[in-house]
Amino acid sequence: MxxxxxxxxxxxxxxxxxxxxxxxxxxxxxxxxxxxxxxxxxxxxxxxxPSKEAFAAAILEHYWADIELRLLPILEADASTQERITRFFHSLADEHEASDFLLGCLVGNMSLELGGSSEPVRTELNRILGRWDSALAACVRAGQAASDVRFDVDPNQLASLLIEAWEGAALRGKVTRSRTPYNRFEDIVVPALLR
Structure with a gap:
């Protein structure tokens, strides 16, 4: 046995x-x-x-579970919606900076490397993006209820746009090894999307 x-x-x-x-x-x-x-x-x-691809999916789940535990509570803190969202992404950027921007975002990295060729990884990435979307959309929805966030865009759409813009900033930050793309995201993109 x-x-x-x-x-x-x-x-x-x-x-x-x-x-x-x-x-x-x-x-x-x-x-x-x-x-x-x-x-x-x-x-x-x-x-x-059962396979190296299944392992890659498990790594992603492990990575995201840690972010959910440590950082997603920032989105529920007592502050304006824009402050909460900015703090959340700022914390992610701090982690990227701690590795001199060499690692980037594992969700983005694996999306580029395996998102088009591995069904187990693509499935896990979609699941993670859905959970991330849900957390941000709930924050945006609360902001709309408090008249803190624009009403003309669906909260789910705003959440997806924030993630997509963030992943672009993380990709560029990794290439340039600089905080500048993250700062642009926080200072320009977040306010532009939420107001």
Whole structure:
């Protein structure tokens, strides 16, 4: 009888894979590199993940769950809608800056690398974007109820536009290794979309 899965080993594999994939990309991150980083035998990988693509989807879910836990509560804080949304994206930008803008946003990175070629990854990306849209749309909706945000655009559309503009800023920030695109997003794009 096979041994039951160990949740600690799964978490170690996810942490190792997240670090490797975020810094080097999915294609450049081999299973052996991931298992070596997790301190487990290579054969253990497939006891936890049926394929490397399924692992990529699990990494994305792990990455986004952490953001939801740490940063999405900013969208529910006691402040104006624009302040909450700006603080949320500012916190994401702080994390990008902490890595000298070398990593960028894993959601954007994986969208570019695998979004068109891997169905498990595309499915997970859509799920994450839907959750992100929902959180931002709820914040925008509350702002509209408080007459804090423009009424002429649907909250779901505004949420999607914010994410799309953010991902563009994150992509450019990674290429230029600069906070400037993030600052433009916060100072120009957010107010333009919300007012």
């Amino acid at each position: 096979p041994r039951p899965a160990n949740p600690d080993v799964r978490l170690r594999l996810l942490a190792s894979g997240l670090a490797l994939v975020h810094s080097h990309g999915f294609t450049a991150s081999g299973v052996k590199d991931i298992t070596d980083g997790a301190g487990v035998p290579k054969g253990s990988f497939y006891a936890y993940f």
